[in-house]
Amino acid sequence: YMPVLDGLAAARAIRAREAAGGGRRLRLVALTANAFAADREACEAAGMDGFLAKPITLDTLQAVLKTLPEGDG
Numbered sequence: 001y002m003p004v005l006d007g008l009a010a011a012r013a014i015r016a017r018e019a020a021g022g023g024r025r026l027r028l029v030a031l032t033a034n035a036f037a038a039d040r041e042a043c044e045a046a047g048m049d050g051f052l053a054k055p056i057t058l059d060t061l062q063a064v065l066k067t068l069p070e071g072d073g
Helices: 007-019 037-045 058-067
Strands: 029-032 050-053
Touching: 007 029, 007 037, 029 037, 037 050, 050 058
Parallel strands: 029 050
Antiparallel strands: none
């Protein structure tokens, strides 16, 4: 999907494909420099499972990964 689509559009397209029965449920995590609450809400609304604002550390990455729902991929 990328670089043709931005992350939000890519997440929406992936979730639409999954809903149509065309693929397994992937776990999606946003990695962005946009760290405002509205940015997090937009990512959640697009179907992302997690959100990381740059810069990240290994600890923050591990913490987010532990919170992800079970998925198929």
